Amino acid sequence: MAKHLTPGRIVLYAALLLMAIYYLLPLYVMLSTSVKTLDDIRGGNLIALPQSITFDAWSKAWSSACTGVECGGMKGFFWNSVKMAVPSVLISTLIGAVNGYVVSMWRFRGSDVLFTLLLVGCFIPFQVVLLPMARLLGELGIANTTSGLILVHVIYGLAFTTLFFRNFFVTIPDELVKAARIDGAGFWTIFFRILLPISGPIFMVCVIWQFTQIWNDFLFGVVFASGESQPITVALNNLVNTSTGVKEYNVDMAAAIIAALPTLFVYMVAGRYFVRGLTAGAVKG
Amino acid sequence: MAALSINNVCKTYANGTEVLKGIDIAIEDGQFLILVGPSGCGKSTLLNMIAGLDDISSGDIEIGGKRVNDLSPKDRDIAMVFQSYALYPSMSVRKNISFGLEIRKMPQGEIDATVERVAQMLQMTHLLDRKPSQLSGGQRQRVAMGRALARNPSIFLFDEPLSNLDAKLRVEMRTEIKLMHQRLKSTIVYVTHDQIEAMTLGDRIAVMKDGIVQQFGSPQDIYDNPANLFVASFIGSPSMNFIPAQVVESAGVLGVKICDDQGCVILPLPHAQDKMQPWLGREVIFGIRPEQITDARTAYRAGLPVMACHIDVIEPTGPDTLVFVSLNNTKVCCRTHPTEAKLPGHSMELVFDVSKAVLFDPATEQRIA
Numbered sequence: 001m002a003k004h005l006t007p008g009r010i011v012l013y014a015a016l017l018l019m020a021i022y023y024l025l026p027l028y029v030m031l032s033t034s035v036k037t038l039d040d041i042r043g044g045n046l047i048a049l050p051q052s053i054t055f056d057a058w059s060k061a062w063s064s065a066c067t068g069v070e071c072g073g074m075k076g077f078f079w080n081s082v083k084m085a086v087p088s089v090l091i092s093t094l095i096g097a098v099n100g101y102v103v104s105m106w107r108f109r110g111s112d113v114l115f116t117l118l119l120v121g122c123f124i125p126f127q128v129v130l131l132p133m134a135r136l137l138g139e140l141g142i143a144n145t146t147s148g149l150i151l152v153h154v155i156y157g158l159a160f161t162t163l164f165f166r167n168f169f170v171t172i173p174d175e176l177v178k179a180a181r182i183d184g185a186g187f188w189t190i191f192f193r194i195l196l197p198i199s200g201p202i203f204m205v206c207v208i209w210q211f212t213q214i215w216n217d218f219l220f221g222v223v224f225a226s227g228e229s230q231p232i233t234v235a236l237n238n239l240v241n242t243s244t245g246v247k248e249y250n251v252d253m254a255a256a257i258i259a260a261l262p263t264l265f266v267y268m269v270a271g272r273y274f275v276r277g278l279t280a281g282a283v284k285g
Numbered sequence: 286m287a288a289l290s291i292n293n294v295c296k297t298y299a300n301g302t303e304v305l306k307g308i309d310i311a312i313e314d315g316q317f318l319i320l321v322g323p324s325g326c327g328k329s330t331l332l333n334m335i336a337g338l339d340d341i342s343s344g345d346i347e348i349g350g351k352r353v354n355d356l357s358p359k360d361r362d363i364a365m366v367f368q369s370y371a372l373y374p375s376m377s378v379r380k381n382i383s384f385g386l387e388i389r390k391m392p393q394g395e396i397d398a399t400v401e402r403v404a405q406m407l408q409m410t411h412l413l414d415r416k417p418s419q420l421s422g423g424q425r426q427r428v429a430m431g432r433a434l435a436r437n438p439s440i441f442l443f444d445e446p447l448s449n450l451d452a453k454l455r456v457e458m459r460t461e462i463k464l465m466h467q468r469l470k471s472t473i474v475y476v477t478h479d480q481i482e483a484m485t486l487g488d489r490i491a492v493m494k495d496g497i498v499q500q501f502g503s504p505q506d507i508y509d510n511p512a513n514l515f516v517a518s519f520i521g522s523p524s525m526n527f528i529p530a531q532v533v534e535s536a537g538v539l540g541v542k543i544c545d546d547q548g549c550v551i552l553p554l555p556h557a558q559d560k561m562q563p564w565l566g567r568e569v570i571f572g573i574r575p576e577q578i579t580d581a582r583t584a585y586r587a588g589l590p591v592m593a594c595h596i597d598v599i600e601p602t603g604p605d606t607l608v609f610v611s612l613n614n615t616k617v618c619c620r621t622h623p624t625e626a627k628l629p630g631h632s633m634e635l636v637f638d639v640s641k642a643v644l645f646d647p648a649t650e651q652r653i654a
Binding site: 109173175176178179180181182183184185189193194197198 | 299333336338357358359363364365367368369371373374375376384385388389432436444
C-alpha cells in the first residue's frame with residue numbers, strides 16, 4: 001500500500017533518522033578510530049573520516065598490546081572468555097530447561113514455593129554474593145580458575161533460564177505430557193523426545209540472553225579470576241588503563257570492538273530465531 | 286478388552302476439597318460407559334484416576350478383575366484420547382502413532398504393519414508424513430484416535446474428544462466413534478458434558494454432580510426414569526418441564542391439579558396411585574417431557590386428558606414446533622406438529638400423555654413416583 005508523503009510523515013521519518021544516527025554514532029566513532037593512525041587521531045576531529053585506513057591497531061590489539069605487565073594482546077583473554085562463556089551458557093540453559101520442565105509439568109508439594117524462591121534469584125544484585133561466593137570457590141579449590149567462573153555464572157544464570165523455560169512450558173498443554181505417560185514414556189523420554197524438540201525458540205532466547213550476560217560480565221571476572229584466566233572484559237579494562245606514554249585510542253577502540261564482536265555475532269545469527277520464537281505460537285498442536 | 290469396576294472411589298485434595306465422594310460403577314467387557322455431568326462434577330478427575338494420572342484417596346479401581354490402584358498409567362493397558370488431541374507437535378503422524386509402540390519395544394516390522402492397518406481403518410494413509418500443525422481439527426482428532434487404536438488396549442478412555450470440533454464434524458465423528466465401538470467391541474469410558482453425546486453413544490450412562498453419581502443406567506432408563514430432579518433436568522433437550530402442582534383426588538383417582546389463566550384440569554396419574562397417597566393435598570413437582578404434551582393429531586392414543594391453553598411463544602425447529610404455554614405460573618414447553626401449532630396469543634388444545642410423567646419431592650428433589 002503506497003502512502004503519500006504527507007508533512008507529518010516527513011517529520012516522522014526525519015525524527016527516526018535522527019534517532020538512528022544518534023545511536024549509530026558511537027559505533028561509527030569506534031570503527032573509524034580503530035582504523036586511523038595515531039597522527040590522524042591527534043590531528044583530526046573525532047567524527048572525521050580516516051585519511052588512510054590501516055589495520056595495525058587491530059593486529060596490535062589482538063596479539064601484542066599490553067594489559068598490565070603482559071603484552072600478548074587480547075588473544076589469550078578472548079579464548080578465556082570463550083572457554084568460560086560457552087560451557088556456562090550451555091550448562092545453565094540445559095539445567096534451566098530441566099528445572100522449567102519440572103516446575104511446570106511435574107508439580108510437587110512446594111514446587112510453587114521453589115519457583116518463587118528461584119525468581120528471587122533474578123533480583124539479587126551481583127555485589128551481595130561476592131564474598132560468600134569467593135568463600136565457596138575457595139572451599140571447592142577452584143578459586144581463580146575458569147571452572148570457578150563457570151560455576152558462578154551457571155548458578156547465577158539458573159534463575160533466568162528456569163524462568164524462561166518454565167514460562168514457555170506452561171503454555172504447552174498438560175495433556176501432551178499425560179498422553180506421553182500413557183504411551184509409556186518416562187520423565188527423560190518425555191523431556192528429550194517431546195518437549196525439547198519444540199523448545200527451539202526458547203532455547204535461542206536463553207542462549208542469547210545468557211551469552212550476552214556472561215560474555216559482558218565484568219564484576220565476577222575481575223573478582224573471581226586473576227592473571228591468565230581473566231575474561232576479555234577485564235583484559236580490555238587493563239589494556240585501556242595501561243599506557244606507556246602515549247594513549248593509543250585506535251588500539252583501545254579495536255580491542256573494544258573485538259570484545260563486543262561475539263555478542264553481536266550471536267545476536268545476528270540467532271536473532272531471527274529469537275523473533276520467530278516470539279511470534280510462532282505453533283505449539284498448540 | 287476388559288471389564289471395569291470402580292468401587293467406592295473417593296478423591297480429596299490436600300486442601301480438603303472433596304472432588305469425588307464414593308463412586309461405584311461397574312461395566313462389563315465391551316460396554317460403552319459415559320460419564321456425563323456439568324463442569325466441576327468430577328467426571329474428568331474420575332477418568333484421570335482410571336488412567337492413573339491422578340491418585341485415588343480411597344477405594345479401588347479394577348481393570349479386567351485386576352486391582353490397578355498402584356499401577357502407573359503405562360502398566361494399566363489403557364489408551365486415552367484428549368480434548369486438545371495432545372499430538373506430539375514435533376513428530377509426523379506416523380511417529381505419533383508409533384511412539385507408544387516403540388517405547389513398548391515392539392519389533393519394527395510389527396510397528397509398521399500396525400501403523401498401516403490403523404491408517405487404513407481411519408482413512409488417513411495419505412496423512413502419515415504430515416506434522417500435526419498441517420492437519421485440520423477433524424484430522425487431528427482422527428490421528429489421536431489412531432494413536433489409541435494402534436496400542437490395542439483393554440480400555441479406551443475419551444476425555445471430551447469432540448468438544449473442539451465444529452457442530453457438523455462433531456456429529457460425523459460421533460457416528461464414527463460408535464461404529465468403531467461396534468466393530469471392535471472395545472470397552473470405552475467416555476467423558477462428556479453433552480447430554481446428546483451421552484444418549485447417542487452410551488450403553489451405560491453415569492450422570493454425575495458434585496462428585497456423586499446421581500444415576501447409573503442405560504440411556505433409555507435414565508431418560509424415562511430419572512432418579513431425581515437433577516438427572517431429569519440434565520438429560521433431554523429441550524429439558525423436562527417441572528410444574529409445581531397440588532396432589533388432589535377426583536372420582537377416587539389421585540392426580541395433579543394444573544391451571545392456566547382460563548381454568549383448571551386434574552390430570553389423573555393411575556400408574557402412581559400408591560406412591561402419591563401420602564402426598565394427598567400437598568404440593569409436588571410434576572415432571573413431564575415436552576413430547577408428552579402435544580396436539581391431538583400427534584398424540585397416538587385417544588382418551589388422554591386435554592386442556593385448552595393460551596400460547597405465549599412458538600419456536601419452529603423444522604420437524605416439530607415448540608409451543609410455550611404458562612401452567613401453574615410456570616413456563617411449559619410442548620412439542621407439537623408444525624401444521625397443528627397455533628400462533629402466539631391464540632388458544633390451542635393440548636393433549637397430556639401422563640403415562641411417563643414423574644413426580645418429585647420439592648424439598649429433597651428426589652423422585653416420588
